[in-house]
Amino acid sequence: MSVEARERKQPWILLTPALTSVTLLLFVPLLFIVVYSFWLRTATGADDPGFHLDNWQKALGDAFYRDILLSTLRIAAITTFFCALMGYPAAYFIARSKGNKAILLLLLMLPFWISYIIRTMSWINILGVSGALNSALMALGVITEPIQMLYNEATVILGLIHYLLPFMVLNVFVSLDGIDTNLEDAANSLGATRWQSFLNVTLPLSLPGLAAGGLLCFVLGAGTYITPLVLGGPRDAMFANLVFEAIITQLNWPLGSALSLMLLAVLGVLVMIYNRYLGMTQLMKGLG
Amino acid sequence: MTKMDNTTRYERLRERYQNGDIDRRSFLGLIGAAGLAYGVQTPFARYATAQTVSQVRFDGWGGVVSEAFREHAFGPFTEKTGIEVVDGTFGGGDEYLSRVKAAQPGEYNLAHLSGVFDYARYHNLGLSTELNEANIPNLEFVIPKLIDVFRKVSGGTLSCVPYDYGTTGIAYNRDHISDEEMQEKGAKILIDEALKGKIGGWDDWRTRMWYAALQTDQNPNDIQDVEAAWDAIRTHRDLALKYWTSGAELMSLLAEGEIYVTEGWSGRIYALQEQGHNIGYMDPPNGFGWQECLFVLKGSPLEACEELLNFMLAPETSIAVAEGQNYPPALDPSKVDLGAKIPTLPAFDPTGTLDGLVFADPAFWNGNEQVWSETFGRVKRGY
Structure with missing residues (x-):
């Protein structure tokens, strides 16, 4: 075999394990889900193989699913907005800190060492009727009766922010860390105030990181079901909860498959829009 | 001869690798081969007749x-x-x-x-x-x-x-609900406006429907007015703070005082009473056994x-x-x-x-399972 031919083959040989994994672990299961979505669930709970459009008609035509999907996107958008609002200053502080950057980044990563479910449940001990916050307020005499703070949409959003904030901070940090600080100095030397140099130089240059963090927070937030299950009230469901219920509680795998593909399609379109205008490079940097 | 199980096989192989008896490539190769063999044989494992059960x-x-x-x-x-x-x-x-x-x-x-x-x-x-x-x-x-x-x-x-x-009866916090009030209201206490925000319930369509039958004075094993039962579930949903999904969550909600009344599993409530919590338990007439x-x-x-x-x-x-x-x-x-x-x-x-x-009559409840479980999924979301 010639050197050129070997060199042409080499990337494919190196990519083989990754491509095999992606094919077997992602595309093949996805194909199963697509096939399942056309089956039907019988009265006993068994599946009826075939090609039926009933699940898709239900998923796409039923106002119930549309409303919950819109509510999910709304909650994910609010969460992303607050993550950006809180995450940007934190990322800016880390990026501009001198000497202790590594420690600050380590502190940012610490929550990932604890299970997401445990982190979510910790809010029960903080916001519960006999939780830390109510106990403190009562001890200080601010309130006489505990306030009911848990099990509503606000606590679901709070739990999601807790879960997703590090993703935002990391993405913005990567973006800010790559900006040459001489640019800010140059703006200042040309008469700009610190605020003006931030607004006109730093912020625009860090927008790709903010967008990448926003995309991650939005997609992960829209796909979660644990947070509403633990911190939500009876009505506070997100779309992934419907998928969970269809598959686990109702044993309706075909409908659950159609619903999960519907969510995947909606989030996929968002990722494609992001990729069209901003590209995936920044996202890869943040994840790296 | 004792048959070796897969865990022991793996542990021995790992030990050999850690002792330097085999190189990393051979170790990983054997693990990969074992994985492949397991994957290939698994669909046929059901046909195995002789089993050494460990x-x-x-x-x-x-x-x-x-x-x-x-x-x-x-x-x-x-x-x-x-x-x-x-x-x-x-x-x-x-x-x-x-x-x-x-x-x-x-x-x-x-x-x-x-x-x-x-x-x-x-x-x-x-x-x-x-x-x-x-x-x-x-x-x-x-x-x-x-x-x-x-x-x-x-x-x-x-x-x-x-x-x-056992039974799924009604558990109530005696600091806030007296035994007399409980006896008087029975299952209807779960749709009592006065307790709004302090009511819980199991996130289970059967239990919700059973108690809805009691709240609408129907026989749980022969619910005729299904719409009235769904309306009772809607009323409960609007008054409830939380649908619990496990026995541990039930116990925590009651013990922490987040809720004052809910249905509960008799044994779990007894465990709470044993722990010293002032929780009462009552099986209403036609309670869920x-x-x-x-x-x-x-x-x-x-x-x-x-x-x-x-x-x-x-x-x-x-x-x-x-x-x-x-x-x-x-x-x-x-x-x-x-x-x-x-x-x-x-x-x-x-x-x-x-x-x-x-x-619960299996024929009645399993006959309605498909429709009612799906409907409950909608009702609890506000429909």
């Missing part, structure tokens, strides 16, 4: 219920027979059924199922097996009525042994499972487990002395006839 898997409800099994049944059984019991948990029968459906036959072996309706569902899905009752002589101590209902479903044979029974069984799934190593079932039904084991779980055992009080604690447990029937309990 472990069986048991899945139950977690919390104090699983702790009692571990301490009083599984540990002593392993000590006696050498068969390890791998102990898993689930949040409900539906969730477990979904897991079983996704698994290969034989992956899951025994389950602590609730209600005859669950037994019927598993049987109708072809997941039942036929136990050799000769291998379970302790079955003679069990209340005959509890066995007969299962026999009826599976055509005279058994795929389970009855193990305990259920019997639990130890179900053996198709494809399981039958003899090992039967040996475990027989061990668990032995009066000394069964009584110890019941005292730990706070649910009366399925043992017939006319044949076995159940000791001092069990007669004090909620739902206990000293006659052994269980005539005072109302159980």
